[in-house]
Amino acid sequence: MLVSGVQGSLGLLGFLLGFLSKFIPAPFDMALYLFMMVLSFFASLGGGSVIIGGLFLGRGKLTTGKLLVRLGCGTGLLGFLVQLASRALKGLEVLMAFLYGLTGSLGGVGLLLCLSSMLLARKPPKKIEKPIYRVIRPPSPS
Numbered sequence: 001m002l003v004s005g006v007q008g009s010l011g012l013l014g015f016l017l018g019f020l021s022k023f024i025p026a027p028f029d030m031a032l033y034l035f036m037m038v039l040s041f042f043a044s045l046g047g048g049s050v051i052i053g054g055l056f057l058g059r060g061k062l063t064t065g066k067l068l069v070r071l072g073c074g075t076g077l078l079g080f081l082v083q084l085a086s087r088a089l090k091g092l093e094v095l096m097a098f099l100y101g102l103t104g105s106l107g108g109v110g111l112l113l114c115l116s117s118m119l120l121a122r123k124p125p126k127k128i129e130k131p132i133y134r135v136i137r138p139p140s141p142s
Contacts, residue, residue, distance in 0.1 A: 042068060043075040047110060050117055057121060069121045073114040080111055 021029050042049045053068030087098040102108040 039071065043071045046072055046076055047114075048072070050114065053121070054117065062123075066121045069117055073118050076111065076114055080107075 020032060024032055042052075045052070049068045049072035053065045053070075053072065056062075056065030056068060058065075083098070084095075087095045102111075
């Protein structure tokens, strides 16, 4: 995603900011605005935020790393789905041409790597340990 320049649609964050500003009182709307701007900055990096998130994951900062990976991957995936839907509405030939071009581009490879990084950034499943029972042997007859 970083090499091919694939980025997601950031209009959703602007829409959410406008929508939430109606319900949040005056002193807190600036904090929400700053929070949404930081999120939109990292989301606009696309593959760069995934790489930065991977570095955080490698250093043990799991929450920050997973947040950055999901921001970068989520916006790219959302943008891809919007493009896919708009091409599908134009007709089957346009959709097939789009998918054919995607399979031979770095954007398609980036989306596959994006999905795999989201799966790898999940929390590992908890292992259920079975209790160990001590077996007592009966006394031997002698």
